[in-house]
């Protein structure tokens with residue numbers, strides 16, 4: 001499936017038509033209705049200055065319209081937030097779907113931090129595009145134009161003053177915002193340097209003391225704090241200057257217009273003349289026009305960073321996916337009878353990462369129930385053989401077979417029940433001890449879990465934990481050897497026909513290694529086992545040499 005940000009947003013709008021209509025009504029409604037209360041106010045004041053009675057209808061209308069403006073604005077914010085969250089949800093789901101479809105090769109080339117920021121920061125900027133970007137910008141632009149239009153009909157002179165003043169005001173707002181943003185970025189950098197400095201110091205504390213580098217470290221920390229302080233000063237300066245400038249400008253415009261409207265000159269009065277009620281309405285409008293103008297600057301900023309976020313997300317969506325390849329046995333075909341073939345077979349396999357060939361014309365067979373060890377110098381390609389068996393990569397030439405099926409074509413849901421993979425160290429998932437073994441697979445019953453733990457000799461240890469199999473897993477719950485036993489239990493729980501063991505005792509002492517190997521012996525019974533091990537003690541069965549190809 002071809003996804004990109006644009007497509008996902010369009011689909012979200014299609015799925016939430018009512019919400020989209022609600023947003024349009026709330027945005028337009030808020031703009032139009034907010035124009036009315038000052039006009040009603042003007043009528044009331046004019047009536048009062050002419051010593052007429054202000055009817056209750058006018059008062060009720062004024063408060064009603066003010067309340068309705070509030071309702072419309074609150075609805076707009078609410079609808080936009082919900083819509084933004086729907087976009088976020090759709091984007092994150094699509095990103096995760098894409099993530100699961102990526103080849104092991106393109107995943108390897110990703111920088112983890114950058115990948116995380118696609119899912120978190122970049123998606124947030126796209127959400128902001130809707131909650132405080134395009135739509136708010138449209139609403140603010142409409143608001144400024146409509147206020148100017150109403151002022152034009154009320155007092156042409158003031159409208160002209162504002163036409164001249166607004167571009168300058170906008171420029172000033174952007175100038176302040178850009179400088180504040182730059183200062184905030186500078187401050188964030190300085191703060192992250194300062195906070196990174198503390199763990200770095202602790203990590204290297206012995207070296208620092210040994211080499212008498214205390215003063216140097218202190219000086220560096222001082223520099224970071226100073227940088228942060230200067231950046232904060234700048235932000236505070238712009239923050240402190242902006243509001244008074246706007247307020248003074250507001251007051252100056254009102255004062256000038258009032259003075260001109262009070263002048264006796266008929267020429268001036270054709271442009272600036274107005275009643276007391278209109279004067280109040282106009283003052284109200286002037287103060288209303290500054291808020292959207294200020295927001296407009298921030299919205300431009302939001303849209304700019306959202307565009308960069310959209311580009312980065314689309315780059316991720318464009319990453320290559322595995323091309324559908326014609327396999328002799330398709331993914332959903334039933335396991336073909338071996339027909340005399342071996343259980344595991346490498347047939348004249350040549351494979352390399354990019355230009356670098358690792359395996360050249362490699363052929364070997366492993367019979368069902370046989371236990372073999374892959375042996376070879378470091379970098380010869382032993383783990384690469386596993387990656388091909390696991391279907392993470394496909395051979396450039398030749399083919400890899402497991403139980404009559406081409407390895408890369410084995411359906412994902414079948415894999416766990418066909419082979420179990422144990423690595424050098426255990427990778428913990430969030431959850432209980434049981435979750436570590438099942439990996440949340442409901443097809444693995446509690447009976448399977450206990451059987452696997454008993455086989456590895458971990459059952460009693462687990463039963464002594466506060467909540468047994470339901471104990472939440474934390475790093476200190478087991479020793480390194482016990483984690484490795486749990487790793488074997490995880491592989492064995494699905495009762496796979498094939499076990500792949502990659503240097504599983506490499507990090508263990510001789511005593512623990514013995515314990516793990518004994519557990520392994522029990523688990524390996526009646527199973528095909530392919531292992532990689534440099535340790536003589538851990539080598540099992542026939543040795544298949546993997547030679548380095550230069």
Ligand SMILES: Nc1ncnc2c1ncn2[C@@H]1O[C@H](COP(=O)(O)OP(=O)(O)OP(=O)(O)O)[C@@H](O)[C@H]1O
Pocket residue numbers: 108353354356358376377378379380381382383384385
């Ligand atoms: N994802 C990868 N991208 C590019 N090159 C890789 C990748 N993985 C491994 N290699 C290279 O392939 C070669 C074989 O690596 P492999 O890990 O299969 O060797 P090994 O025999 O298992 O080594 P060791 O015994 O040290 O674990 C090495 O030169 C390695 O640098």
